Amino acid sequence: MEGPVDLGARGKGTLQVGFRTARLEDRLREIAAEGVQAGVTAFLALAMGAWIIGMFAGERIGRVVSRIEILAADPGRFRPLRAGLGLGGDEVSRLAEAFNRMGASLKAETSRRRELEAEKQELSAMLVHDLKTPLTVIRSGITLLADLADEGGQRRHARTFELLEMSTARLQRMVEDVLQLAKLEETSSLQNLHRVDVLSLAKDCSTDFELVVADRKQKLELRLPDEAPPPVLGDSALLRRVLDNLVHNAVEHTPAGGVISIGVLRDGEGVTVSVCDSGPGVPVSARADIFRKFFQKDVKRHVGNVGLGLALCAKVVARHGGKIGIGDAKPKGARFYFTLPAAIEPSPADV
Ligand SMILES: Nc1ncnc2c1ncn2[C@@H]1O[C@H](COP(=O)(O)OP(=O)(O)OP(=O)(O)O)[C@@H](O)[C@H]1O
Ligand SMILES: [Mg+2]
Known part of the structure; x- marks a missing residue:
């Protein structure tokens, strides 16, 4: 103020x-x-x-x-x-x-x-x-x-x-x-597991097919390695079934005068078995499905065949921890093969 x-x-x-x-x-x-x-x-x-x-x-x-x-x-x-x-x-x-x-x-x-x-x-x-x-x-x-x-x-x-x-x-x-x-x-696991000599399996198979092959005027060769492959742990009856089915297919698809060969190879830590034929082969488009049950590539299928053989082969090989496949044979034909791991040597503690 x-x-x-x-x-x-x-x-x-x-x-x-x-x-x-x-x-x-x-x-x-x-x-x-x-x-x-x-x-x-x-x-x-x-x-x-x-x-x-x-x-x-x-x-x-x-x-x-x-x-x-x-x-x-x-x-x-x-x-x-x-x-x-x-x-x-x-x-x-x-x-x-x-x-x-x-x-x-x-x-x-x-x-x-x-x-x-x-x-x-x-x-x-x-x-x-x-x-x-x-x-x-x-x-x-x-x-x-x-x-x-x-x-x-x-x-x-x-x-x-x-x-x-x-x-x-x-x-x-x-x-x-x-x-x-x-x-x-x-079953999820295999029974009857033993050490299997794949070489003897292939020799027996070749002997058993001798007559069938001769009857069809085909030739069956056995190609064995210089060095014996390691034994595999498996069910020998089932493994023999795989070989029989592959050879049987080869016989059915090979014309008279054709050649079928069973080969055994030491493959890294395991064994590879192959069955080659001189038939028409399997087209690449059918290869992915050929191991499925009831799959038959040919429209004109073999009478009496149901399409189970390769499905069984695939299952048996997978159960043995192996791999099955298909490729081309030389100069022509199909080459089916499967690889199996070698049996693991028992450690001294197991003996
Ligand atoms: N070596 C081969 N060459 C050409 N085609 C093949 C060969 N092996 C198999 N195939 C084809 O694959 C299909 C399936 O084979 P898979 O062995 O499973 O059955 P399948 O032989 O027809 O009947 P199954 O073996 O049950 O008597 C055959 O129908 C055939 O078309
Ligand atoms: Mg078959």
């Missing part, structure tokens, strides 16, 4: 009015700080809330997703999502409820299908097994009759007996393949 002020007997003077702003400024600063604090706290609370909600929803979705993955891998392992997931209401819950319904029906369907499959397999294994006995009787009967007819000078029957003999042999082979394949599919 400016200007003179009447102070009565004391004359005139000046009145000065004022207040200290320092405290006010301090207070204002306090208020501002409290405001910022409250804002930050509110923001943190909000962010925290959103994070918790997100985590909760994310965790629930994560649980649904992992159950879907289990269901997709094997419907038989389906377990419903429990109410603890918060069933009822929101989208995640509806998803979980739909998942529970779908999983339950898939599980029921899968177990019904598996029961039927097991019954079917058991029945066909029994049937196939029972076929073996009458087949053996028929085959020996034919051989006996053929000999009798020969002795009685009835040579004109010779061709009929030959055909009968060939057909029963083929039937026996088919029955054997179906049985072996079913056995391999049933």
